[in-house]
Amino acid sequence: MTMEQKWPIRVIVTDCDIRRISLDQKPGNLESLLDHLKVKLALPYDFKLQFEDPLFNNALCNLTDLSELPDRATLKIMSLESLSSVLSTVSSPSTSDTEILYTSEEKSQMMRPDPWPSAFDIPDFSVDVNFRLRQGDLAYMKDGTRMDVSRDMKHVILERLAETMYKYTAYPTEEHCQEVASALIAKHPCLKEAGSPTGYCGWKNSIKFKMGNFRTKMRRSGMADVTVNGNKRRRDFPEGEPSCSNIKRPKRSETNFLPNFPDGANADTLESVRRQLESEAKKRLPDSAYVKKMMDQTLSLRRKEIVEEQPPVKRMMERWPALFTESQVFAEFHRVASKNLKKDFYEALDRHTTRLIDLFKSKKGVVGQSLDRLLQPIDTQTNDITTTRTAVLQCLPLYLGDDSGEFFLTCLVTDTAEDFTQVPVGVLAVMTEDRPPEISSIAIILEGNIVMDDIPTTSEALCLLFGLIYALHLDYPKGMKNTFEFIQKILLNLGQQKLSPKLQTLKNALLG
Incomplete structure (x- = not known):
């Protein structure tokens, strides 16, 4: 008597939950298959x-x-609950008690929660493998046998290491691979x-190549953060861009650089949410809770x-006006980088302030005189x-050798109509006509546009600007790279790239 052959299939439950299962036999109809899979x-x-x-x-088809x-099929589960939630949210009126589109569990499945x-x-x-490694470790401790x-x-x-690393980033750096x-x-x-001076050179190279595979x-x-780089030139796609050209990947440790669309959603359904x-x-008084909910939904x-x-x-600014509000700048930074920007920025700045002031006052020469002023x-x-x-944030660029002359700008209240179209990135202080003049408000300029104004302090403007750079995937302003990398790598501890000599010296002085 011959045994009935099982039917193996690959099932994509969510983007982060892909399983291989076997059914006793291929069901006779679609309804039966749905019942078997549900169980x-x-x-x-x-x-x-x-x-x-x-x-x-x-390509995926219904x-x-x-x-x-x-014979060996790959199936994708499409939750009818998620799909109906998207459609009902698109058609529902804008109220603060509207149901949340995705549960926290669903969000965790489509986004990386941690840096x-x-x-x-x-x-x-x-x-x-665990058993063999345990036996190998015992033998190594006994007589050094590798x-x-x-x-x-x-x-x-x-494979297991690559899977774990992918939970944090699709494109680990050389330092990441070495650390693992x-x-x-x-x-x-x-x-x-x-034969390795470190004992792991070969493992590092293997991890690097395995991540590529x-x-x-x-x-x-179908993972979006790597699919975006899929149309590169190769043997079967000769018309594509060179493989090394314009790779779209996180530059500053963004955990959710390019997340997938939520299950049951697509560009059309999310565009309808965006229009709402x-x-x-x-509106003159928008519903902040509902705005946050829709901003969460439309991140992808x-x-x-x-x-x-x-x-x-x-x-x-035209398509996403909510993104240019204080609350949503900080919320977007948390979505993209999984960090509390406002809290971490001010806590780190205040913690290092006393030492920074001492370093500024110890500086001599022309730079020292400018710092004293x-x-x-x-x-x-x-x-x-x-x-x-x-004072500390205005001293930092000077101490680090940056040129802040075209970054920290001023104008009088009566000159707010001044043309700033040639300013790529800047923090604008609007001054009163008093003697001495005082700051009336602060504005942020990006690509010649005043994107946020009525900011009360320079420190908050710089914090918000840093958040906008992450939210809009912008380069750091020329002439201020050291200052912004100081905020990123030292204040916020984001990224594992090596520090420049100036930043490493400053970090040693702060921690010494």
Whole structure:
């Protein structure tokens, strides 16, 4: 008697939950398949199915007849609840008590919740690999014997590492790969390489290449942050851009650089939400809770537009007016970088203020004289934290060798109609006509447009500007690169790139 052959299928439950399962046999109809999958996957909701159609280069198509499926099929679960939520939200009126489009669990599935960790934790591997590593570590501790890693075992280790790294970033840097390799042999010393000066050079290179292979796999499954770079020149796509040309990837440790659309949503449904958001944001008194909800929902659409099309700032102001409000600048930074910008910025700045002032006062020569002039206000108003923060932030560019002359700008209240179209990035202080003049308000200029105004302090303007640079994926302003990298890498501890000599010296002085 012959055994009935099982039917293996690959099922995409969510973008971060892709499973391989086997059914006892191929069901006779679509309804039966839906019932089997609902039980097998323990799904508490109704859904429809899409499949990768080999006739159209494995593009997803709705499944209506099981005869359309190839022998080894890849299916995608499309939750009817999520889809109906999108459609109902698009058609519902703008009220503060409108139902949330996605639950926190659904958001965590489509977005990275955390930035790259300060210490990478090596994950557990399969049961057999864990056992062999444990035995290898015991042998290494006993007599220093290194493990002879088989090809299959190395594949399992690298695949698991790549999967874990992808949860933080699709494009790890050289430093990231080195950190993971170092952590691997620290946890499992039996994996140290005999001919390597560090013990992990080969592992680092293997991890780097494995991440490239893993990105290819994720690209085929439809992950947006790697699919965006899929049309590069290759043997079967000779008309594409060179492989090294204009790779779209996080530059400053953005955790959600280019997230996928939520399950059940597409560009059209999210564009309808965006139009509602635009209308709500232009009201005299917009519903802030509803605006935040819609901004959360449309992040993937907004990031796709910003990363792929790189629109001018003026167009973004027209399409996304809510993005240029204080609350949404900070909220967007948290969505993109998983950091509390306002809290972390001010806490770090205040923590280093005393030491920074001492360093500024110790500077000699022409630069020292200029720093002394900028520090004069805090000598007479020592208890005013706003004055202190402003003085420190204005001293930083001078101390780091930046040119802030075309960045920190001033004008009189009566000259607010002045033309700033030639200013790429700037913080504009609007001064009164009193003697001595006082700051009336602060504005932020991007690409010649005043994008935010009526900001009370220079420190808040600089903090908001930093958030906008992340939100709009802009380059740091020329002449102020050291200052903005100081904010990113030292104040906010974002990114693991090596510091320039000036920034490393300053960091050593602050922590010494």
